[in-house]
Amino acid sequence: xxxxxxxxxxxxxxxxxxxxxxxxxxxxxxxxxxxxxxxxxxxxxxxxxxxxxxxxxxxxxxxxxxxxxxxxxxxxxxxxxxxxxxxxxxxxxxxxxxxxxxxxxxxxxxxxxxxxxxxxxxxxxxxxxxxxxxxxxxxxxxxxxxxxxxxxxxxxxxxxxxxxxxxxxxxxxxxxxxxxxxxxxxxxxxxxxxxxxxxxxxxxxxxxxxxxxxxxxxxxxxxxxxxxxxxxxxxxxxxxxxxxxxxxxxxxxxxxxxxxxxxxxxxxxxxxxx
Amino acid sequence: xxxxxxxxxxxxxxxxxxxxxxxxxxxxxxxxxxxxxxxxxxxxxxxxxxxxxxxxxxxxxxxxxxxxxxxxxxxxxxxxxxxxxxxxxxxxxxxxxxxxxxxxxxxxxxxxxxxxxxxxxxxxxxxxxxxxxxxxxxxxxxxxxxxxxxxxxxxxxxxxxxxxxxxxxxxxxxxxxxxxxxxxxxxxxxxxxxxxxxxxxxxxxxxxxxxxxxxxxxxxxxxxxxxxxxxxxxxxxxxxxxxxxxxxxxxxxxxxxxxxxxxxxxxxxxxxxx
Numbered sequence: 001x002x003x004x005x006x007x008x009x010x011x012x013x014x015x016x017x018x019x020x021x022x023x024x025x026x027x028x029x030x031x032x033x034x035x036x037x038x039x040x041x042x043x044x045x046x047x048x049x050x051x052x053x054x055x056x057x058x059x060x061x062x063x064x065x066x067x068x069x070x071x072x073x074x075x076x077x078x079x080x081x082x083x084x085x086x087x088x089x090x091x092x093x094x095x096x097x098x099x100x101x102x103x104x105x106x107x108x109x110x111x112x113x114x115x116x117x118x119x120x121x122x123x124x125x126x127x128x129x130x131x132x133x134x135x136x137x138x139x140x141x142x143x144x145x146x147x148x149x150x151x152x153x154x155x156x157x158x159x160x161x162x163x164x165x166x167x168x169x170x171x172x173x174x175x176x177x178x179x180x181x182x183x184x185x186x187x188x189x190x191x192x193x194x195x196x197x198x199x200x201x202x203x204x205x206x207x208x209x210x211x212x213x214x215x216x217x218x219x220x221x222x223x224x225x226x227x228x229x230x231x232x233x234x235x236x237x238x239x240x241x242x243x244x245x246x247x248x249x250x251x252x253x254x255x256x257x258x259x260x261x262x263x264x265x266x267x268x269x270x271x272x273x274x
Numbered sequence: 275x276x277x278x279x280x281x282x283x284x285x286x287x288x289x290x291x292x293x294x295x296x297x298x299x300x301x302x303x304x305x306x307x308x309x310x311x312x313x314x315x316x317x318x319x320x321x322x323x324x325x326x327x328x329x330x331x332x333x334x335x336x337x338x339x340x341x342x343x344x345x346x347x348x349x350x351x352x353x354x355x356x357x358x359x360x361x362x363x364x365x366x367x368x369x370x371x372x373x374x375x376x377x378x379x380x381x382x383x384x385x386x387x388x389x390x391x392x393x394x395x396x397x398x399x400x401x402x403x404x405x406x407x408x409x410x411x412x413x414x415x416x417x418x419x420x421x422x423x424x425x426x427x428x429x430x431x432x433x434x435x436x437x438x439x440x441x442x443x444x445x446x447x448x449x450x451x452x453x454x455x456x457x458x459x460x461x462x463x464x465x466x467x468x469x470x471x472x473x474x475x476x477x478x479x480x481x482x483x484x485x486x487x488x489x490x491x492x493x494x495x496x497x498x499x500x501x502x503x504x505x506x507x508x509x510x511x512x513x514x515x516x517x518x519x520x521x522x523x524x525x526x527x528x529x530x531x532x533x534x535x536x537x538x539x540x541x542x543x544x545x546x547x548x
Contacts, residue, residue, distance in 0.1 A: 026381060065374060065381035071392025072353060076346035097374055099401060100339060101431040101500075103524075107300060107339035118345025127373060129403040129426055131433030152403055157375040159405030166440035166447050173440050173447075226375075250377075 002146030005091075005123050006193035006217055009059075009148075012091055013242065016058035019270040020093060020219065022249025023049055023062040023081070027069070033257035039073035046081040052259050054088035056266045061093040061219075061247055079119050086122070093219065093245070094121035097152060099130055106137035113138070114145040123148030125199055125219065129163075132180050142195045143188050148217060149196050153177045154209070156201040156222030178214045185215040193217060193243060202232040202246065212239040220244050223269075224251025230272040246273055276420030279365075279397050280467035280491055283333075283422075286365055287516065290332035293544040294367060294493065296523025297323055297336040297355070301343075307531035313347035320355040326533050328362035330540045335367040335493075335521055353393050360396070367493065367519070368395035371426060373404055380411035387412070388419040397422030399473055399493065403437075406454050416469045417462050422491060423470050427451045428483070430475040430496030452488045459489040467491060467517060476506040476520065486513040494518050497543075498525025504546040520547055 009018075025045045027037040033048075035041035053060050067078035082092045098108040111117055112124045126138055128151050135149070142149040153174045154164055164174045171179070178198060185194025197217035200209065211218065218237060222228045223246050230246070237244040248269060255265035283292075299319045301311040307322075309315035327334050341352035356366045372382040385391055386398045400412055402425050409423070416423040427448045428438055438448045445453070452472060459468025471491035474483065485492065492511060496502045497520050504520070511518040522543060529539035 024378070026377070027384075063374075063378055063381075065372070065378045065385065068385040069381045069392070071385075072346045072350035074392075075349045079346060097401075098339070098371070099403075100337075100371055101429065102433075103300070104298070104337055104339045107337075107343045110301075111339065111343040111345075118343070118348075127371075127401050127403045129373075129401045129434065129437055130429045130431060131436055133433030133436070134431050155375065155404045157404060157408050159376075159407030160403065162405055162407070162442050162450055163403055163437065163440075163447050166437075166442040168436050168440040173437050176436055176440075 004146050004189070004193075004195060005148030006195070008091055008122065009217060009245065010242070012058035017270045017274045018059075018245050019057050019273050020059040020061045020245045020247035021053055021057055021252055021266055022095070022221075022247050023060055024249045024253065025066045029253055035257070039070045039077065042067065042070050042074055042077045046077055046084070048257060048259065049262075050081065050084045050088055050090075052263050052266065053085065053090055056263050057090075057270050059091045059093060059245060060085050061095050061249070063249070064094060064096040075119075082119060082121055086120070091122040093148075093150065094119060094124045097125050097127040099127035099135070101130060102134050102136060105135055109137045109141040113141045113147045121147070123150055123197070125150045125152060127152050128177060132177060139184060139188075139196060147195070150217070150219045151177060151181060151196065151198050153198040154200045154203070154206070156226050156228070174209065178209055178211070181216060182214040189215070200236070202228045202236040204232050204235050211237060216243070218244045220246045222247075224248040233273070278420050278463070278467075278469060279422030280469070282365055282396065283491060283519065284467075284516070286332035291544050291548045292333075292519050293331050293547050294333040294335045294519045294521035295327055295331055295526055295540055296369070296495075296521050297334055298523045298527065299340045303527055309531070313344045313351065316341065316344050316348055316351045320351055320358070322531060322533065323536075324355065324358045324362055324364075326537050326540065327359065327364055330537050331364075331544050333365045333367060333519060334359050335369050335523070337523070338368060338370040349393075356393060356395055360394070365396040367397045367399070367422075367424065368393060369399045371399050371401040373401035373409070375404060376408050376410060379409055383411045383415040387415045387421045395421070397424055397471070399424045399426060401426050402451060406451060413458060413462070413470060421469070424491070424493045425451060425455060425470065425472050427472040428474045428477070428480070430500050430502070448483065452483055452485070455490060456488040463489070474510070476502045476510040478506050478509050485511060490517070492518045494520045496521075498522040507547070
């Protein structure tokens with residue numbers, strides 16, 4: 001079996017800390033950085049951020065939407081960025097939030113998971129509205145190729161509550177997802193950290209969740225611009241501090257485009273999680 | 275204001291019927307058709323199906339996953355296929371099921387909605403796990419550019435029930451979505467069919483939904499290979515028969531690659547909805 005994403009994350013966390021830098025090049029940011037809101041500008045963004053990331057942290061998270069808005073050329077940049085980042089020793093979480101019926105998920109898994117995938121990443125985010133039970137192809141491929149799957153469970157925005165806090169029999173949707181992910185991980189990777197993780201916002205206001213039992217990694221989005229702090233991350237994931245990947249995007253990118261200033265800003269936030 | 279998607283669908287429905295042909299070129303299908311499971315094979319698939327569709331029906335629905343698995347070249351084919359189909363007079367529903375927080379949805383909307391979008395479609399599917407309230411950018415852009423938004427509400431696969439049938443206060447998630455979509459449409463397009471539609475499986479087994487009040491169009495997936503019939507569609511949408519777009523994919527593609535046979539198969543199913 002290939003080395004698991006959980007094992008690679010544990011090594012990266014020890015060496016460089018758990019912070020994930022979200023690479024979300026909006027049109028406004030590309031203009032602000034003087035790169036131009038074009039496929040060429042997006043290419044220059046990729047060339048600029050990868051070395052800064054490799055010099056400071058262990059994980060990056062490109063958000064697919066900001067590459068898709070530049071069409072197939074933007075998707076070509078996304079593939080190139082992911083390959084360059086992995087080449088530089090970074091772990092790449094592709095934030096694509098895909099999710100569909102079973103046969104379609106099989107095609108998505110082929111696109112994003114495995115060495116022969118055109119957009120090869122170390123882990124991807126997936127969206128569970130069509131059910132965790134429909135994600136067999138994602139689960140199997142992640143397990144077989146040593147990749148991670150991060151199921152959006154509790155998102156970082158308030159508008160998700162109407163669905164995420166709804167109740168299916170006794171439990172809420174998010175509680176049900178965590179429990180079902182835990183069952184999958186217990187089968188796939190008994191006694192260790194399994195391949196299926198969850199996206200869980202670092203909220204200290206919402207009801208606590210049973211996180212440690214899930215036996216997987218957590219992506220904690222929304223640090224910085226969305227208002228969550230390192231203290232929120234520490235408090236929310238107190239039961240399993242070594243399994244959390246806190247992620248900040250806009251608050252870090254705002255320090256660019258000067259590479260030295262960008263590097264200092266990323267390193268300063270990373271230090272708060274070491 | 276530009277002509278609405280609902281108005282274009284009404285015209286297409288009158289002239290050619292409501293059937294939507296799902297264009298899901300799996301690796302197995304490309305091999306089976308002798309095209310090769312490669313970006314070039316995908317290009318030949320696009321060249322083959324667009325004229326058949328234009329000769330028989332009014333709407334096509336490419337499923338993004340099957341283009342993404344061929345990387346940026348596959349996405350280039352997707353853009354080309356969509357443009358060629360619209361050029362040939364077809365309405366194009368891009369089945370992408372995107373959905374994220376607000377700022378990211380803005381980037382997705384730029385990718386798929388509007389004349390200047392790189393993947394310009396007449397309507398797209400979106401996935402609501404992060405909340406309908408986070409979709410303001412999708413809603414605004416769809417309204418302003420005369421495009422449609424189809425919110426996955428009741429999917430055609432059984433695994434989605436754990437989330438879709440969960441209860442938020444009095445209503446289930448799917449009932450809440452339909453009601454909230456109805457409120458949006460009443461504001462955006464009072465007295466007519468609004469820009470926000472819903473994906474609703476043509477199931478006669480599940481509890482009925484208040485469909486007519488939503489004041490929008492419905493995409494009814496799963497006809498054919500997933501087991502739903504034209505009679506199921508008629509029964510499920512009896513309250514608003516002129517607002518439903520039934521969709522079949524694999525059961526039609528199985529008749530290829532011979533264009534004449536493919537055309538006859540598509541036309542035969544289309545006739546059942548006229």
